[in-house]
Amino acid sequence: MKKTDLDYNHLHSRLLEEMNARHIRNELKTDTIALLVFGACENHGDHMPFGSDFIFPMELAKRIATKSKKKNIIILPAIPYGVSLHHNKFQMTMSLESHTLEIIIEDLFNSIVRNGIKRILVINGHDGNIAAIESAARVIKDKHSEVVIACLEAWWVLVGEITNNLFEVWNGLGHGGEAETSAMLAVRPDLVNMNNAPIQVIPKLSDNVRIYWKFDELTNTGATGAPRKATVHKGIQALKALENVLLKFIDDMDRTNWKYGLLLK
Numbered sequence: 001m002k003k004t005d006l007d008y009n010h011l012h013s014r015l016l017e018e019m020n021a022r023h024i025r026n027e028l029k030t031d032t033i034a035l036l037v038f039g040a041c042e043n044h045g046d047h048m049p050f051g052s053d054f055i056f057p058m059e060l061a062k063r064i065a066t067k068s069k070k071k072n073i074i075i076l077p078a079i080p081y082g083v084s085l086h087h088n089k090f091q092m093t094m095s096l097e098s099h100t101l102e103i104i105i106e107d108l109f110n111s112i113v114r115n116g117i118k119r120i121l122v123i124n125g126h127d128g129n130i131a132a133i134e135s136a137a138r139v140i141k142d143k144h145s146e147v148v149i150a151c152l153e154a155w156w157v158l159v160g161e162i163t164n165n166l167f168e169v170w171n172g173l174g175h176g177g178e179a180e181t182s183a184m185l186a187v188r189p190d191l192v193n194m195n196n197a198p199i200q201v202i203p204k205l206s207d208n209v210r211i212y213w214k215f216d217e218l219t220n221t222g223a224t225g226a227p228r229k230a231t232v233h234k235g236i237q238a239l240k241a242l243e244n245v246l247l248k249f250i251d252d253m254d255r256t257n258w259k260y261g262l263l264l265k
């Protein structure tokens with residue numbers, strides 16, 4: 001076997017930006033899953049990088065693509081900007097309006113569908129993007145009912161719920177808080193400076209009714225939750241738990257050929 005064949009068969013990336021036309025010609029199948037990451041570029045406190053909201057989800061995406069049994073996942077380039085209007089008071093926050101992001105997502109979903117892909121999985125890294133993702137998905141789903149669009153909307157909420165007291169404060173919640181900081185410590189420790197981790201801030205908010213706060217109404221530091229409680233160990237546990245959720249989702253969907261509800265026979 002020539003070296004190029006070996007490279008092609010075994011070693012190439014699942015990232016679209018690193019694939020070539022030959023890879024795509026050979027691999028694009030009816031069961032291909034397009035995996036997208038939507039992030040943000042915003043202040044995450046003095047200890048975390050601005051790109052946290054796509055750096056961690058991209059790492060999660062790469063692990064899913066590698067570990068998924070069928071190796072039929074193609075990861076699209078991450079969108080590094082999101083709807084961060086609520087963080088605008090903090091320096092160098094780059095914000096898209098929600099309708100701008102919605103149009104970007106619709107355009108991407110349309111491009112995916114135009115290429116015959118009927119399975120779309122989103123890992124969202126940032127709270128402000130949730131509404132735009134949902135709106136875009138509704139539009140595409142209305143036009144192309146045969147396409148399945150799924151989204152892990154808020155890993156930072158889910159991870160506290162599925163890890164059984166892994167986090168010490170506020171179930172890990174918070175922007176640049178215990179869970180997010182731990183997650184970054186697990187995947188890019190070189191970008192986290194625990195010496196600068198801000199003090200704990202647990203905003204006083206209603207449990208049951210949502211207030212559309214501006215983040216500077218909640219904290220002066222750019223972070224909430226308990227960043228100083230973050231550890232690499234907690235981050236690795238969080239990563240594993242989220243990996244399991246996504247791999248199980250893909251396995252379960254594969255078992256029914258990505259049909260659900262009344263389409264199940």
Ligand SMILES: [Zn+2]
Nearest residue numbers: 040053126127
């Ligand atoms: Zn964010």
